[in-house]
Amino acid sequence: MTPSEYFAHPIRELLDRLLGLLQAQEFSDPDLLAQDSPAASLQSVSAISNTARSLLERTPPQFVSGHGLTQLQNAFQAIFNELTAYQSNKNPGHLQNARAQVEQSIMPQLWTFSPLAQQGDLAPLSQSIVDLTKTSSDSIQQLIAQREKYAAQSAALAQQIVDAEAKLARLAETVTKQNAEAASVVAVVQKQYAEKEAERVVAFESLLKQLRDNFAQMQVDAELAQAQRLDSLRESQDQAAQIVQVVGNIGVTGNYQKIANVEGEQANIWRYVTIGFFCAGIVIAAATFWKFWNQPFSPENAWSVLIRLMYAIAITAPAWYTARESARHRTNADRARQTELELASLGPFIELMPEDKKHQIREELTKRYFGNQVSEHTVEQPLNLKEVREFALELIKAARK
Missing domain, CATH: 1.20.120 (Four Helix Bundle (Hemerythrin (Met), subunit A))
Known part of the structure; x- marks a missing residue:
């Protein structure tokens, strides 16, 4: 096929999207990778996708079949659809279907790339896949160990929560008793306050009445004194005149x-x-x-x-x-x-x-x-x-x- 068709083929973008999708959080879950079949399916899809990407980079366009490249694109599109469906509903059957597409549709179509480009490359690639598989398994084991550790800590925290809830229940019971005692004390205090308030009201009214009487008497005395002063002022005014x-x-x-x-x-x-x-x-x-x-x-x-x-x-x-x-x-x-x-x-x-x-x-x-x-x-x-x-x-x- 021509170089322009080869370098502009949609399979390149599809492989980039597929490799980016494999980096999603749903496909790095330790519980999922701890299972052999889903882990093998994801590893198979990742390996074949990287292999296809590597072959696209190394194989000249003159040694690539355009028909075969289109068939590979359809197969990788089916794998992309299965992984997207798993991301939505977490059904492991989609991962099995993706692995089946690898074995049934992609591997038989690798003839698309010239055998000359494949010679001498499979051994390093196989070793890389083995190393990657071993590393992934070790990481999964470490994650599982950390999960068990966190599970134990969670159990201890749950026990502490149970103990705290028991203490809280006892405190609630104590608070209820204290509230009852406080209500009793408040009732007594309110009764005493009402009695004292009644006494204060009576004393205040008596004092107020006395003050009013004193004020009335003072007002009368002041009026008399003012009248006398006015008379004296008038007399003084006449004398002053x-x-x-x-x-x-x-x-x-x-x-x-x-x-x-x-x-x-x-x-x-x-x-x-x-x-x-x-x-x-x-x-x-x-x-x-x-x-x-x-x-x-x-x-x-x-x-x-x-x-x-x-x-x-x-x-x-x-x-x-x-x-x-x-x-x-x-x-x-x-x-x-x-x-x-x-x-x-x-x-x-x-x-x-x-x-x-x-x-x-x-x-x-x-x-x-x-x-x-x-x-x-x-x-x-x-x-x-x-x-x-x-x-x-x-x-x-x-x-x-």
């Missing part, structure tokens, strides 16, 4: 009293200054008259007398200004004392009047004492210059005569 009114009057009138005192002191100062100027002028005039009293009046001494009198007038002239300032400060002092007297007597004067009348009087006094303009201060000449000039002319005429 009176005190505030008096203090307010004192605060208002005290300022006027201070102004009156200051203005009075200023009036006295300006009065003393005025008296000083007048005294100085009178002394100069008296000295002039005393000096020229016994001398006859003549033109020679007239100018001297006139000049001395002018000195007296010049010294006395500021006294007019100081007298006016003293009078102004005295007027301000009298006005402040009058206002102080009126404001101080206002409260007692209107105390017994109705409230509307009090407000009316306060409004009128407010208009009177507040919002007034301050009088302007004008500076007037202390002497009339016209009158002084006329007086001086008369003196000159008298001196010429």
Whole structure:
């Protein structure tokens, strides 16, 4: 057959799938391999499959029969189907059928490969199969020994489980007894708790009633005390109002009293200054008259007398200004004392009047004492210059005569 047909033949893939299937866990079970017939069947299928795979690799396509290769493919497909069926239902008959296919259908078809390719290869292959069989048997024996060991351990574990179940049963019985005792104790405790709870409820209600009575009494006492405090506060409020009114009057009138005192002191100062100027002028005039009293009046001494009198007038002239300032400060002092007297007597004067009348009087006094303009201060000449000039002319005429 041609090389392309040979190397692309489906038997190659089928053999790979078959050899892969033989590696499944179902075909390596120690219990299965411990039996001679199933083990021999699996070994026969594995050996013939590996042999066919080896022949496919070594035999040239020119020495291979295409018809025989197709027959081998059908036989290996039947073996694959039997192994797949065993994997599904674990029926050993499928393994026997697979071995029968090897003996009846595959071995007679090995003529497909040239005898030249088979010469010299069977002896090593047979030895490999023998070695593999021996190794498999030893592995199976070891697995069986381990299984027996595990079986003994399983028996010991089963006995331990039985003992544990017995202990568990005894513990369950003990727990049942303890539960019964605990239920009895709980019943006694609940009974005692109910009795104590009833006593506590009675004591609590009694205490609560006592607290309510005490609270009611405290509330009554507090209301009485609050009423007394309110009365005392009202009385204190009235007294405070009176005190505030008096203090307010004192605060208002005290300022006027201070102004009156200051203005009075200023009036006295300006009065003393005025008296000083007048005294100085009178002394100069008296000295002039005393000096020229016994001398006859003549033109020679007239100018001297006139000049001395002018000195007296010049010294006395500021006294007019100081007298006016003293009078102004005295007027301000009298006005402040009058206002102080009126404001101080206002409260007692209107105390017994109705409230509307009090407000009316306060409004009128407010208009009177507040919002007034301050009088302007004008500076007037202390002497009339016209009158002084006329007086001086008369003196000159008298001196010429």
